[in-house]
Amino acid sequence: LIQAIDLRKDYYIGEVVIPAVRGASLTIQRGEFVAIMGPSGSGKSTFMHLLGCLDKPTGGTYYLDGVEVSRLDDDELAEIRNRKIGFVFQTYNLLPRMTALENVMLPMVYAGLPKRERYRRAQYYLERVGLADRMHHYPTQLSGGEQQRVAIARALCNDPILILGDEPTGNLDTRTGEEIMSLFQDLHREGRTIVLVTHEPDIARHCERIVRFRDGKVVGDEKVTEP
Amino acid sequence: LIQAIDLRKDYYIGEVVIPAVRGASLTIQRGEFVAIMGPSGSGKSTFMHLLGCLDKPTGGTYYLDGVEVSRLDDDELAEIRNRKIGFVFQTYNLLPRMTALENVMLPMVYAGLPKRERYRRAQYYLERVGLADRMHHYPTQLSGGEQQRVAIARALCNDPILILGDEPTGNLDTRTGEEIMSLFQDLHREGRTIVLVTHEPDIARHCERIVRFRDGKVVGDEKVTEP
Numbered sequence A, B: 001l002i003q004a005i006d007l008r009k010d011y012y013i014g015e016v017v018i019p020a021v022r023g024a025s026l027t028i029q030r031g032e033f034v035a036i037m038g039p040s041g042s043g044k045s046t047f048m049h050l051l052g053c054l055d056k057p058t059g060g061t062y063y064l065d066g067v068e069v070s071r072l073d074d075d076e077l078a079e080i081r082n083r084k085i086g087f088v089f090q091t092y093n094l095l096p097r098m099t100a101l102e103n104v105m106l107p108m109v110y111a112g113l114p115k116r117e118r119y120r121r122a123q124y125y126l127e128r129v130g131l132a133d134r135m136h137h138y139p140t141q142l143s144g145g146e147q148q149r150v151a152i153a154r155a156l157c158n159d160p161i162l163i164l165g166d167e168p169t170g171n172l173d174t175r176t177g178e179e180i181m182s183l184f185q186d187l188h189r190e191g192r193t194i195v196l197v198t199h200e201p202d203i204a205r206h207c208e209r210i211v212r213f214r215d216g217k218v219v220g221d222e223k224v225t226e227p
């Protein structure tokens, strides 16, 4: 499903180049459940934005579902993002002027689902992440972990084949984090491909494989052995 | 240093009351190192905002350093926040139009420190959190964990007697998180009072005491025994 070959991403600050990703190669089969770990600033989020077609690489090649993404124009990229990919941002990126329910319903508008179906699915996923009684809150009226869970519900409601989560349990207590991981495991059993950035080994052990980043490169790739 | 007696905080959404903190009492002596844990949505951040004089309680009494905070006016509260308290927000709250260095220097402007001293201290704390080579980046040019560390540096630069951190390692890998905890331990040894919200037991074990929240109340308070 994912074939990243020697991906590179440089940021520019004035004349200074910041090479955030420096030649990262990775292949992920359909249905795999992968964790990405690595030090703060090692390029994980930048790499996830490349996988999620949210940003264009400076170099290298990226095939998603057999299509070479760099050859697509912006409209085609937006279509792929909306139809195939669910993205949970490290900073949630909820729209502040919409309620939790409206935030989760929004991606389904682009997918052309009727309102009743959008409402039903949004309610279903908000209940699954434990926020049944917070649906009409605005993001500023939610705790950190509650905002994060709205972002998770929003990423899942279009039934994406690829789910990318950037530290999706970073602000959740152990028990709520476990509930979210069992939700991801259910989706994994349904055949979705899931890639999560995490810094918590207890979260990574739910995955099948751990890819390690350091200084913008993949430095490790191991199977998770059951303890 | 801290004496919270039956603190309550209600939020209102239209006519609906959301009781976020429902009678939380807690005493913390000067120089203690306390962790606050509890489920997502249990009132930890709301309680921390009350302790940090960033919000007024709906009920109850709060003495900070012997002064009853509810009797102070807004100017006196701002003075206490700036002189005595360093607050690391769960969502960082960095100013987007200032660099990392400028963000860390800002609280010292209110404290009336000369520019050379502000610059020196800001540089010192940014180096201590591992961001010597990211000083002139804007928040949008920093990773999640780097933004968090700028927020930590900013909270420490005024030498506060009380340091309040809301999930300060939530987006940091284990090693960077350990570096931040050893920084907090140094500050603890200097006699500062430190209160951290965390959901990670590995972080909480660096503290001396764990206070547990559930549904807006303190439900547990135990000493950390060395493993």
Ligand SMILES: Nc1ncnc2c1ncn2[C@@H]1O[C@H](COP(=O)(O)OP(=O)(O)OP(=O)(O)O)[C@@H](O)[C@H]1O
Pocket: A134, A137, A140, A141, A142, A143, A144, A145, A146, A171, A172, A173, B011, B012, B013, B018, B019, B020, B038, B039, B040, B041, B042, B043, B044, B045, B046, B047, B090
């Ligand atoms: N401005 C607000 N208006 C209405 N309700 C709010 C507001 N802020 C927080 N809440 C609610 O109050 C409860 C407590 O919020 P708080 O942020 O203190 O929780 P928390 O323990 O810090 O959670 P987390 O671990 O997820 O960060 C939550 O259920 C939240 O929905």
Ligand SMILES: Nc1ncnc2c1ncn2[C@@H]1O[C@H](COP(=O)(O)OP(=O)(O)OP(=O)(O)O)[C@@H](O)[C@H]1O
Pocket: A011, A012, A013, A018, A019, A020, A038, A039, A040, A041, A042, A043, A044, A045, A046, A047, A090, B134, B137, B140, B141, B142, B143, B144, B145, B146, B171, B172, B173
């Ligand atoms: N827009 C930008 N402009 C310049 N530099 C950037 C920008 N975004 C990120 N960086 C830098 O690129 C590097 C990689 O950032 P990235 O967000 O991918 O790291 P990360 O592994 O996700 O870190 P964390 O675990 O702290 O979230 C960081 O050192 C950061 O300072």
Ligand SMILES: [Mg+2]
Pocket: A044, A045, A046, A090, A166, B143, B144, B145
């Ligand atoms: Mg990141």
Ligand SMILES: [Mg+2]
Pocket: A143, A144, A145, B044, B045, B046, B090, B166
């Ligand atoms: Mg919180």
